[in-house]
Amino acid sequence: MPQGAEWLIRETADDVFTPERLSEEHRLIARTAQEFVANEVAPALPEMEKKNWAVARKLVERAGELGLIGVDVPESLGGVSLDKAAAIVVGEAVGEVASFATTFGAQTGLAIIPIFCFGTPAQQQQYLPRIVSGELIGAYCLSESGSGSDALAAHAKAVRHADGSWRLSGEKLWITNGGFADLFIVFAKVDGEHFSAFIVERGFPGVSNGKEEHKMGLRGSSTTPIVLQDAKVPAANLIGEIGKGHKIAFNVLNYGRFKLAAMCTGGARGAIGEAARYALGRRQFGQPIASFGAIRFKLAEMTTRLYAVESMLFRTTGLIDRAIAASAHPEDGATAAAALEEFAIEASLLKVASSEMVDFVVDENVQIHGGNGFVADYPAERRYRDARVNRIFEGTNEINRLILPGTLIKRGMKGTLGLVAAAKAVRDELMAIAPQDPQSADADHVTVAGRVATSLRKTVLMSLGLAMETLGERLPHEQETLMSLADLMIDAFAADSAARRAAQASSMSHPLAALHADAAVVIVHDAGLHAEATARTLFGSMLDGDAQRTALAALRRVLKVPPVNTVAARRRLADTITSRRAYPFGA
Numbered sequence: 001m002p003q004g005a006e007w008l009i010r011e012t013a014d015d016v017f018t019p020e021r022l023s024e025e026h027r028l029i030a031r032t033a034q035e036f037v038a039n040e041v042a043p044a045l046p047e048m049e050k051k052n053w054a055v056a057r058k059l060v061e062r063a064g065e066l067g068l069i070g071v072d073v074p075e076s077l078g079g080v081s082l083d084k085a086a087a088i089v090v091g092e093a094v095g096e097v098a099s100f101a102t103t104f105g106a107q108t109g110l111a112i113i114p115i116f117c118f119g120t121p122a123q124q125q126q127y128l129p130r131i132v133s134g135e136l137i138g139a140y141c142l143s144e145s146g147s148g149s150d151a152l153a154a155h156a157k158a159v160r161h162a163d164g165s166w167r168l169s170g171e172k173l174w175i176t177n178g179g180f181a182d183l184f185i186v187f188a189k190v191d192g193e194h195f196s197a198f199i200v201e202r203g204f205p206g207v208s209n210g211k212e213e214h215k216m217g218l219r220g221s222s223t224t225p226i227v228l229q230d231a232k233v234p235a236a237n238l239i240g241e242i243g244k245g246h247k248i249a250f251n252v253l254n255y256g257r258f259k260l261a262a263m264c265t266g267g268a269r270g271a272i273g274e275a276a277r278y279a280l281g282r283r284q285f286g287q288p289i290a291s292f293g294a295i296r297f298k299l300a301e302m303t304t305r306l307y308a309v310e311s312m313l314f315r316t317t318g319l320i321d322r323a324i325a326a327s328a329h330p331e332d333g334a335t336a337a338a339a340l341e342e343f344a345i346e347a348s349l350l351k352v353a354s355s356e357m358v359d360f361v362v363d364e365n366v367q368i369h370g371g372n373g374f375v376a377d378y379p380a381e382r383r384y385r386d387a388r389v390n391r392i393f394e395g396t397n398e399i400n401r402l403i404l405p406g407t408l409i410k411r412g413m414k415g416t417l418g419l420v421a422a423a424k425a426v427r428d429e430l431m432a433i434a435p436q437d438p439q440s441a442d443a444d445h446v447t448v449a450g451r452v453a454t455s456l457r458k459t460v461l462m463s464l465g466l467a468m469e470t471l472g473e474r475l476p477h478e479q480e481t482l483m484s485l486a487d488l489m490i491d492a493f494a495a496d497s498a499a500r501r502a503a504q505a506s507s508m509s510h511p512l513a514a515l516h517a518d519a520a521v522v523i524v525h526d527a528g529l530h531a532e533a534t535a536r537t538l539f540g541s542m543l544d545g546d547a548q549r550t551a552l553a554a555l556r557r558v559l560k561v562p563p564v565n566t567v568a569a570r571r572r573l574a575d576t577i578t579s580r581r582a583y584p585f586g587a
């Protein structure tokens with residue numbers, strides 16, 4: 001059974017899941033979703049931006065008809081019983097229209113997962129088939145004005161009546177689909193103390209929504225407060241146990257973060273194609289701007305950053321699917337919840353990496369469009385505004401960065417992952433002998449990239465070991481250190497996943513194998529340099545004198561980033577992007 005964060009601790013098997021290994025069935029569902037988005041969703045966006053929620057509702061229903069809402073929900077509950085990879089390719093396709101992706105994400109992740117993973121069979125039968133078909137629109141009510149990141153500090157209250165039913169009061173804020181949802185997953189504290197989750201229908205007395213928020217982006221997605229004025233909720237609508245709402249909230253976020261990454265990769269892919277096409281059409285100084293090195297560098301950089309996130313996303317998807325398939329009851333909601341929890345570190349990592357990647361991509365898309373990028377006549381402007389919130393919702397990137405090393409250390413302390421032993425082994429190895437030199441002359445670029453990726457993983461373990469040793473119990477409170485550790489983990493996972501994907505492309509003689517190698521070489525090289533700077537800052541902040549000098553010497557020994565011509569690699573990437581007028585990799 002694959003374990004979360006295992007990639008960091010030990011050399012795992014090479015058979016990483018990648019977009020190149022998608023099945024025919026995956027590709028078919030991806031095509032269905034892409035056609036739906038291009039032919040039905042994108043043309044309806046102007047209406048949704050006018051807050052015409054009847055249009056959004058119809059599109060959700062249509063997605064249900066096409067089987068896109070319940071791709072990974074069992075057939076017995078109205079779904080299609082496919083795997084998480086199928087849900088990811090659908091998420092990528094929908095990510096092209098960010099406003100609808102947000103509506104769709106609230107439906108498929110935030111509304112379905114609590115009931116599927118934690119609901120009773122009766123709750124599942126009552127609600128899931130109707131959410132999966134799009135008949136019922138769902139929403140997820142966790143945040144309040146005073147409790148966003150600190151979600152467990154909610155003030156919404158639930159009090160039990162003598163007949164077992166509940167009375168809910170409070171106000172939830174920024175609720176996606178709030179303006180037209182039929183069903184809300186509401187978190188409230190029983191007797192003001194025990195954080196719990198409830199299924200609340202719009203039709204229950206005392207439930208209403210406030211006014212639409214005027215937002216920087218996602219203007220075609222409804223965001224409103226939800227007001228609960230002594231709302232009467234049946235006894236049967238409590239989800240799970242009283243006081244265990246945090247388990248539901250955090251697991252739903254795990255899934256939401258993982259799915260958000262797919263929406264970000266889908267959005268980035270669209271922006272890269274758009275940037276390439278604009279750059280080919282726009283002429284300055286007598287030639288297309290696509291012929292200028294500065295623009296070509298941008299297109300290649302946008303592409304490598306997307307490649308890195310896509311590689312991590314599909315690798316994680318494969319691990320989750322393997323964990324589910326290996327379990328005794330693969331169709332059970334509890335199995336999905338356990339698998340998502342196992343890969344919580346990867347979900348947070350993907351959330352941070354994908355939202356920062358897409359922000360970079362849409363920003364460069366505006367830059368390539370010049371003045372046209374700043375006016376609303378071109379989609380680049382909307383893409384830019386729409387992407388910004390990804391770093392805020394589903395847990396801000398600061399909170400997710402804290403979760404990364406925090407969860408890893410907790411698991412390390414429990415001894416389930418062998419983290420402490422692995423960190424110690426790396427330290428002993430570094431102090432004793434020089435590790436294998438990644439520059440050895442006989443190796444090809446992909447092999448070298450793989451070795452550098454391995455040394456990056458060792459850099460994380462060494463840094464983590466030093467932080468635990470030096471800061472001890474203070475570590476969970478040293479946020480600057482935790483942020484740096486999170487960045488190192490992201491660089492290591494990106495480099496390792498990209499290098500393995502390129503090696504796989506080469507071993508399967510993929511027609512774009514050489515281009516995969518170029519992307520991986522750039523990613524690994526830049527991750528190595530970035531990680532070196534991060535580690536130096538980290539060591540400088542927690543060590544001094546001889547201890548600092550020893551750690552820096554060990555860093556130099558472990559992390560050797562051989563010089564490669566990344567400009568030439570980027571030029572080759574830019575050639576393919578411009579000739580195909582699109583991001584060249586992926587599903």
Ligand SMILES: Cc1cc2nc3c(=O)[nH]c(=O)nc-3n(C[C@H](O)[C@H](O)[C@H](O)COP(=O)(O)OP(=O)(O)OC[C@H]3O[C@@H](n4cnc5c(N)ncnc54)[C@H](O)[C@@H]3O)c2cc1C
Pocket residue numbers: 106139140141142143145147148149150173174175176177215218223389392393394395396397398399479
């Ligand atoms: C368009 C949109 C849709 C949304 N949809 C939903 C929805 O459907 N359901 C729902 O429940 N919520 C939803 N949200 C709310 C969203 O989840 C919250 O905005 C988010 O969790 C951040 O909370 P906050 O806004 O209160 O920021 P705060 O928690 O006030 O954070 C402000 C800043 O402080 C930082 N910070 C906070 N705590 C710490 C800490 N311990 N250490 C370091 N830094 C910290 C944050 O990272 C951030 O930079 C939505 C928000 C938006 C904008």
